[in-house]
Amino acid sequence: MAEKIRVGVAGYGTIGTRLADGVALQGDMELVGIADLAPTLSIRALAENGMIGANGVKYNLYLVDGADKSQFDAMGIPVAGTFADLCKSVDIMLDSAPGGVGAKNKENYYDKYGVKAIFQGGEKNSVADVFFHGYANFEKGVGQNYLKLTSxxxxxxxxxxxxxxxxxxxxxxxxxxxxxxxxxxxxxxxxxxxxxxxxxxxxxxxxxxxxxxxxxxxxxxxxxxxxxxxxxxxxxxxxxxxxxxxxxxxxxxxxxxxxxxxxxxxxxxxxxxxxxxxxxxxxxxxxxxxxxxxxxxxxxxxxxxxxxxxxPQESVTIPETMDAIRASMKMQLTREEGTAATNKYLGIGKFKK
Ligand SMILES: NC(=O)c1ccc[n+]([C@@H]2O[C@H](COP(=O)([O-])OP(=O)(O)OC[C@H]3O[C@@H](n4cnc5c(N)ncnc54)[C@H](O)[C@@H]3O)[C@@H](O)[C@H]2O)c1
Known part of the structure; x- marks a missing residue:
C-alpha cells in the first residue's frame, strides 16, 4: 500500500477535536499529532483517556508558541514536542485555531517549512489559494498548497x-x-x-x-x-x-x-x-x-x-476538510473519487439502502 499522508491538527477545540477524529478514521492518512496552547478541558479529557482518540489512535500533543509546558507537566499531560517539530513531521496541517491565528501560522510556519494547510471558515479568504468545497469545486483544489473550507x-x-x-x-x-x-x-x-x-x-x-x-x-x-x-x-x-x-x-x-x-x-x-x-x-x-x-x-x-x-455545525465541515486533504495532496483527482474515499472511511451514507 502507498505511504499514508501525514496530517497534523493545529487547535484542538470544537472543530480540531473532530478533525483529529476524522483523520484517525481515514485508512490512507496518519494523524501525526495535534497542537494547542493550553491544557483545555478537551486536552485534559484526552489525557485522561491515555491520549487515545478515535479508532484507537494515539494523539500526540505538541505545544504552540506561548504555551507554558510546566502547566502540562504539572497535570501529567505528555507533550511530544513543539509546533515546529509537528510542522517538520507532516505533509499537511489542518488549522483549526481561533480565526486569524491561521494566517499567522501560515506566515511563521507553513511557508517556512513547506507544509500545505487547510484553513477553517474563521480565517479570511485571502489566507488561501482556493475557497474549497468537496462537491462543488474539488478539482480547483487539486495540488494547491492552501485551501480554506467554507463555514x-x-x-x-x-x-x-x-x-x-x-x-x-x-x-x-x-x-x-x-x-x-x-x-x-x-x-x-x-x-x-x-x-x-x-x-x-x-x-x-x-x-x-x-x-x-x-x-x-x-x-x-x-x-x-x-x-x-x-x-x-x-x-x-x-x-x-x-x-x-x-x-x-x-x-x-x-x-x-x-x-x-x-x-x-x-x-x-x-x-x-x-x-x-x-x-x-x-x-x-x-x-x-x-x-x-x-x-x-x-x-x-x-x-x-x-x-x-x-x-450540525460542529461536525459538518469534517468530511469536506478530508476532501480538501485529498485534493491538495492529489490523493484523488476528481470530486467523485475524492468524496467517495472520504465517505467510505467516515461511514457516510451507509444508512442509505
Ligand atoms: N464551532 C463551530 O461550530 C465551527 C463550525 C465551522 C467552522 N468553525 C471554524 O473553525 C475554526 C475553529 O473554531 P472552533 O469553534 O473550533 O474554536 P475553539 O475556540 O473551540 O477552538 C480553538 C482551539 O485553538 C486553541 N488555540 C488558541 N490559540 C492557539 C494557537 N495560537 N495555536 C493553536 N491553537 C490555539 C484553543 O486553545 C482551542 O483549543 C474557526 O475558524 C471557526 O470559524 C467553527
Whole structure:
C-alpha cells in the first residue's frame, strides 16, 4: 500500500477535536499529532483517556508558541514536542485555531517549512489559494498548497444547491438562516431571550457565489438562543424558467451521500431530534456528518422549489476538510473519487439502502 499522508491538527477545540477524529478514521492518512496552547478541558479529557482518540489512535500533543509546558507537566499531560517539530513531521496541517491565528501560522510556519494547510471558515479568504468545497469545486483544489473550507452553514447549503445545480441548472437561490448562537459548552456568548438579525446579505450567500459564481444568491440570517444545529430554508430557481417538481428534488436529495432525508412524521421535529438521533446512533461526541433535509418541508412555489435543512455545525465541515486533504495532496483527482474515499472511511451514507 502507498505511504499514508501525514496530517497534523493545529487547535484542538470544537472543530480540531473532530478533525483529529476524522483523520484517525481515514485508512490512507496518519494523524501525526495535534497542537494547542493550553491544557483545555478537551486536552485534559484526552489525557485522561491515555491520549487515545478515535479508532484507537494515539494523539500526540505538541505545544504552540506561548504555551507554558510546566502547566502540562504539572497535570501529567505528555507533550511530544513543539509546533515546529509537528510542522517538520507532516505533509499537511489542518488549522483549526481561533480565526486569524491561521494566517499567522501560515506566515511563521507553513511557508517556512513547506507544509500545505487547510484553513477553517474563521480565517479570511485571502489566507488561501482556493475557497474549497468537496462537491462543488474539488478539482480547483487539486495540488494547491492552501485551501480554506467554507463555514458550517455554507458547507451544508452548498451540498444541496450543488446537487440541484448538477441535476437541473440553478440560476438563483434565496436563503434564510436560523442560526444557533453558540456551541454546546460555550460560555463566551449567547442570547437568552432575544433573536438577533444580521445585515443582509448573509455571508453564507456571498460565499456560495464565490464557490458557484454562476448562481445568484442572497439571504438573511437570524441568530437564535439554541446550540444544537442551524436550520436553513432555501428557495431555488432553475435556469430558463424550468420547473423543479417536489418529486424531482427529493430524488436528487435522496441520492446524495451527505444528505439525510428525514420527515416530521417520523418524529424529526427539528434540530434537537437530529442531535438526539446522532447520540442514539452512538456517534462520537453526538456528531453527524450528514445534513438533515426534511422531506415534508419541500414545497413548490411557482416554478421554484423550497426546502429546509439542518446543519450540525460542529461536525459538518469534517468530511469536506478530508476532501480538501485529498485534493491538495492529489490523493484523488476528481470530486467523485475524492468524496467517495472520504465517505467510505467516515461511514457516510451507509444508512442509505
Ligand atoms: N464551532 C463551530 O461550530 C465551527 C463550525 C465551522 C467552522 N468553525 C471554524 O473553525 C475554526 C475553529 O473554531 P472552533 O469553534 O473550533 O474554536 P475553539 O475556540 O473551540 O477552538 C480553538 C482551539 O485553538 C486553541 N488555540 C488558541 N490559540 C492557539 C494557537 N495560537 N495555536 C493553536 N491553537 C490555539 C484553543 O486553545 C482551542 O483549543 C474557526 O475558524 C471557526 O470559524 C467553527
Amino acid at each position: 458550517c452553514n455554507t458547507t451544508g447549503l452548498i451540498r444541496t444547491v450543488d446537487a440541484l445545480d448538477r441535476a437541473f441548472g440553478i440560476e438563483k437561490v434565496a436563503i434564510t438562516i436560523i442560526r444557533r448562537v453558540a456551541d454546546p459548552g460555550d460560555y463566551h456568548r449567547g442570547l437568552t431571550n432575544a433573536l438577533q438579525i444580521d445585515k443582509a446579505p448573509s455571508h453564507q450567500a456571498v460565499d456560495l457565489m464565490t464557490i458557484m459564481p454562476h448562481v445568484n444568491a442572497t439571504g438573511i440570517l437570524v441568530h437564535t438562543p439554541v446550540t444544537h444545529g442551524h436550520i436553513i430554508t432555501v428557495l431555488a430557481t432553475a435556469k430558463n424558467g424550468k420547473k423543479i417538481t417536489k418529486a424531482e428534488a427529493l430524488e436528487v436529495f435522496q441520492k446524495h451521500p451527505r444528505i439525510r432525508v428525514v420527515s416530521i412524521d417520523e418524529g424529526f421535529k427539528g434540530n434537537a431530534s437530529l442531535f438526539k438521533y446522532a447520540r442514539d446512533l452512538g456517534n462520537r461526541r453526538g456528531d453527524m456528518y450528514e445534513i438533515g433535509l426534511w422531506e415534508d418541508s419541500i414545497v413548490e412555489s411557482g416554478n421554484d422549489i423550497m426546502y429546509a435543512i439542518n446543519i
